[in-house]
Amino acid sequence: MADVVLKAVRKSFGKLEMIHGIDLAITDKEFVVFVGPSGCGKSTLLRLIAGLEDITSGDLLIDGVRANELTPKERGIAMVFQSYALYPHMTVFENMGFGLELSKVGKAEIDEKVRRAAASLELTPLLDRLPKQLSGGQRQRVAIGRAIVRQPKVFLFDEPLSNLDAALRVQTRIEIARLHETMGATMVYVTHDQVEAMTLADRIVVLSAGNVEQIGTPLELYEYPDNLFVAGFIGSPQMNFLEARVAEVGSGGLTLTAPDGTPIETLVATDGVKPGDKVKLGIRPEHLELAEVGETGTISGDIEVIEDLGESHFIYVRYAGGTLLTFRANGLSTVKPHSKIALRLPPNCCHVFRADGKALRRRG
Amino acid sequence: MSGRSALTRARVRAAWSFLAPMLIVLALVAGWPLVRTIYFSFTNANLSDLSNVKFIGFENYLAVYDGEWAGLLADGYWWRAVANTIRFTIVSIALETFLGFVVALVLNAEFYGRGLVRAAVLIPWAIPTIVSAKMWGWMLHDQFGIINDLLMRLDLISAPIAWTADPNIAMWAVILVDVWKTTPFMALLILAGLQMLPGDIYEAAYIDGVSPIRVFFKVTLPLVWPAVMVAVIFRALDAMRIFDLIYVLTSNTRETASMSIYARQQLVDFQEVGMGSAASTLLFLVIALFTIIAIFVGKVKLGQES
Numbered sequence A: 001m002a003d004v005v006l007k008a009v010r011k012s013f014g015k016l017e018m019i020h021g022i023d024l025a026i027t028d029k030e031f032v033v034f035v036g037p038s039g040c041g042k043s044t045l046l047r048l049i050a051g052l053e054d055i056t057s058g059d060l061l062i063d064g065v066r067a068n069e070l071t072p073k074e075r076g077i078a079m080v081f082q083s084y085a086l087y088p089h090m091t092v093f094e095n096m097g098f099g100l101e102l103s104k105v106g107k108a109e110i111d112e113k114v115r116r117a118a119a120s121l122e123l124t125p126l127l128d129r130l131p132k133q134l135s136g137g138q139r140q141r142v143a144i145g146r147a148i149v150r151q152p153k154v155f156l157f158d159e160p161l162s163n164l165d166a167a168l169r170v171q172t173r174i175e176i177a178r179l180h181e182t183m184g185a186t187m188v189y190v191t192h193d194q195v196e197a198m199t200l201a202d203r204i205v206v207l208s209a210g211n212v213e214q215i216g217t218p219l220e221l222y223e224y225p226d227n228l229f230v231a232g233f234i235g236s237p238q239m240n241f242l243e244a245r246v247a248e249v250g251s252g253g254l255t256l257t258a259p260d261g262t263p264i265e266t267l268v269a270t271d272g273v274k275p276g277d278k279v280k281l282g283i284r285p286e287h288l289e290l291a292e293v294g295e296t297g298t299i300s301g302d303i304e305v306i307e308d309l310g311e312s313h314f315i316y317v318r319y320a321g322g323t324l325l326t327f328r329a330n331g332l333s334t335v336k337p338h339s340k341i342a343l344r345l346p347p348n349c350c351h352v353f354r355a356d357g358k359a360l361r362r363r364g
Numbered sequence B: 001m002s003g004r005s006a007l008t009r010a011r012v013r014a015a016w017s018f019l020a021p022m023l024i025v026l027a028l029v030a031g032w033p034l035v036r037t038i039y040f041s042f043t044n045a046n047l048s049d050l051s052n053v054k055f056i057g058f059e060n061y062l063a064v065y066d067g068e069w070a071g072l073l074a075d076g077y078w079w080r081a082v083a084n085t086i087r088f089t090i091v092s093i094a095l096e097t098f099l100g101f102v103v104a105l106v107l108n109a110e111f112y113g114r115g116l117v118r119a120a121v122l123i124p125w126a127i128p129t130i131v132s133a134k135m136w137g138w139m140l141h142d143q144f145g146i147i148n149d150l151l152m153r154l155d156l157i158s159a160p161i162a163w164t165a166d167p168n169i170a171m172w173a174v175i176l177v178d179v180w181k182t183t184p185f186m187a188l189l190i191l192a193g194l195q196m197l198p199g200d201i202y203e204a205a206y207i208d209g210v211s212p213i214r215v216f217f218k219v220t221l222p223l224v225w226p227a228v229m230v231a232v233i234f235r236a237l238d239a240m241r242i243f244d245l246i247y248v249l250t251s252n253t254r255e256t257a258s259m260s261i262y263a264r265q266q267l268v269d270f271q272e273v274g275m276g277s278a279a280s281t282l283l284f285l286v287i288a289l290f291t292i293i294a295i296f297v298g299k300v301k302l303g304q305e306s
């Protein structure tokens, strides 16, 4: 039972404000992921919720109670650190039990709790080992286990998987998803890995330079990014952006002129734009379609590089004005490097951003 | 397999060639004098004539003349010196470790002007012992010393105290000055240990709501323990051969004489090189024994706590 609400939360280090008034309501049992480029304030925001940093202004409510002045323990949170933060001189068992001792639970109960958590994370055979005798993945599981035994209302994770190799990341990611399901706790998770964000999150909070850019479900962010920043940040490989001009404002959408003069139909809201306005046209690599060279309404360029990945392939196309476009399609490529290629932009997949960066809502 | 052992051989050779110069220098400046001292301790050598020495076995250590025990081990004065040295070592190191820990913890915290305080704390350690001994000698002077003057003015004492002359107080005066001088050294070694500790585990403990006192005893202390042990051993080796402070600060009394003072007295004042060498040899054995015990106990304790 824990919802976490941030109201106009600000944080300054000395004179420098790093978090600029964040409003966020995390509901009970929700899995919320903070993403954003390095230095945007993800960790800082998490540490504000944890109580490791003081909130400069604004309110933090946990379960409806103002928590700004509460200790981490009173807030009922547990945190898993990127560096694991295990006590080097304690065994796995002691590491997991250390936070429990002294809270009125008896030795037998601690023992039981630790063993149950260890069993669920497959740590039982390692209970007597020291952290230095564990692999990175095992250490991370101990760190997670230490958080579990506390049975917190809110779990906080700061890039818990970033020190693991790719295979272990996937495995531990699935473990965390399972944990969320069985524990039924609220979880806040910081990462700069999109795949982690997209797969784990109920809702993603995209941060940039201490501001919230957009909050939404993974699919919302993917389908309807609010602005250029989110559009560019969510999705891999990145969305293609073209400079364009509004040629005509229609009833269903806009007709744009691409840099090479090609007219492009789009299906978007038309508020606040008029013919002649400069806009940005965005389209994801996987939404471009291969077309015949010379077909009307297509853009064409020279193929620079082809990457065949087996189940799909990427084609990098040098387009008018020097822009490099990425085109992704299934199966193996059928074209040759350095030949000409034409790409179609389906109107319902086009994103249009005004000069101020705001997206025009797609109608597709 | 053979490649590996060839590599190992090359490594061992390299290690020896790096160690050799050091070992040779050590043998010359430490080994040879030690051997000479041990040799003299079995002779009747006299400072006035070192060319004519006779081997007399253990007589310097223990002998029977006319039905009476003689030699070092039968000399009450020597045992007094041993007791003084041990008392000085234990009390001064206990105080220095405790105070050093406190100072180190303070210096480890972040506060304004920390760099300046760190430098200032080191001043007593930077002053040569002879100088600080003289300085304290004056401050503790029974008639003209500032300390008696201060205490009198504050009405804490009614008559001047003979800090360095009164046999009951003199040892405490010596300990006081040693603590003043050496606490910074302890603090610095412990501080170095504290700064090696990872910061994130303290945040983890804070998140888990572990009280700071418990964190100190269960996390900080065990982790910094090896550094403390090194500091204690360093200091103990130093303290057991204490000489200059006592020599300068207190008059040449038996009440405060240490083993080194005793050895010097035999060697120089009484010209008994044999006797003095025997005392020096015993001092060496005591220090060696202590070092071995300290390392052993330190390890055992570490093993239990981790």
Ligand SMILES: Nc1ncnc2c1ncn2[C@@H]1O[C@H](COP(=O)(O)OP(=O)(O)OP(=O)(O)O)[C@@H](O)[C@H]1O
Binding pocket: A013, A018, A036, A037, A038, A039, A040, A041, A042, A043, A044, A045, A192
């Ligand atoms: N204790 C501090 N004092 C001063 N500035 C700080 C402090 N902690 C963080 N900052 C600044 O706040 C900003 C946000 O830092 P934060 O650690 O939250 O970034 P992040 O989003 O977690 O980045 P990363 O993905 O690299 O971990 C950075 O510009 C950083 O320099």
Ligand SMILES: [Mg+2]
Binding pocket: A042, A043, A044
């Ligand atoms: Mg971070």
